[in-house]
Amino acid sequence: MDQLESEFAVYEAVFQATGILGLAFLFAVVSETVWDVARGRRKSYGETLANGAIAIVSALLERTAYGLVFVVGLLIATPLAVFDVPQGWWTIPVAVLVADFTYYWMHRCEHEVRLFWANHSVHHSSPEFNFSTALRISWMDALIEWVFFIPMILLGFSVAETVVGLVVVVAYQSWIHTEKVGKLGWLEGILNTPSVHRVHHGSNARYIDKNYGGILIIWDRMFGTYQPEVEPVAYGITTPVNSHNPLVINFREYTNIWRDMRYAESWTDGVRYLFRPPGWRAEARQDGKKPAQR
Incomplete structure (x- = not known):
């Protein structure tokens, strides 16, 4: 106690x-x-x-x-x-x-x-x-x-x-x-x-x-992840939210994941959409390309 x-x-x-x-x-x-x-x-x-x-x-x-x-x-x-x-x-x-x-x-x-x-x-x-x-x-x-x-x-x-x-x-x-x-x-x-x-x-x-x-x-x-500031910073993410709605801001990426999993060609690709890096695409893997940046 x-x-x-x-x-x-x-x-x-x-x-x-x-x-x-x-x-x-x-x-x-x-x-x-x-x-x-x-x-x-x-x-x-x-x-x-x-x-x-x-x-x-x-x-x-x-x-x-x-x-x-x-x-x-x-x-x-x-x-x-x-x-x-x-x-x-x-x-x-x-x-x-x-x-x-x-x-x-x-x-x-x-x-x-x-x-x-x-x-x-x-x-x-x-x-x-x-x-x-x-x-x-x-x-x-x-x-x-x-x-x-x-x-x-x-x-x-x-x-x-x-x-x-x-x-x-x-x-x-x-x-x-x-x-x-x-x-x-x-x-x-x-x-x-x-x-x-x-x-x-x-x-x-x-x-x-x-x-x-x-x-x-x-x-x-x-x-190996250190980077000094050497050029002007473009803030934000590479796929902008373009909304001030707190619900959209909080859950947009979750809906994107659900969409990708829903249309995945296999359940294994669906799981990969959860645990691979942002920007990973099944078609990019099949084509031998690197994942697109987020």
Whole structure:
């Protein structure tokens, strides 16, 4: 019971902290929007309003995600843990580091597996790049992404440490959705900076599927997915959504997958449409061609 109470106390504290941070970031979003409009840099509110509408539902679902981590982690994963990570001043920093490493692979999976891209493409589908873009989080995130962090609990981190690590990694990325900060010198090769993340949101051929790191960009340098900003970024995805409707934005790619599976010539090709990279086509495979970019 003591462990349950302790874990739940941290769970509640995390949500109080994220609530405060969320309000502060909302102020930043509004301030940036007013600044841009006053200077004629933003002609339409369409994308910003769509991002805000999506964010309201995402925020409500977020508690569900962390609740799932709490319940599944404490009742199922914790008893199966291979190790018991000792408690000390270094435990949380290490948990954040491991969470960041986990985030890299989750994020890469979201770009390289179409089923997960259907979820993550929501965040990439805006043709604009500003603070409000950080709010454009798929409604399916709450049901999918938490699963990737259960292995941290199986390794011996507590549920609280895992949740704190995940929250820190996600919260860090809020401020990097901006064009108002240039390159940051030697930090560019270490941290996920605004410049690095602009590249990640680019639909330029050389920018697609690059810079997956959450806080640290060293994972990308280690695994061959790092790309510095060397040319102007064309934001968005290669097949634009062309809609401000939150329902269309959230579920368009799922309907595309269903269409491809429905008309697949075999059930194996149907399954491939789920797990192959975005842009994979059965006819391209038969012709010996590379998959088209997403």
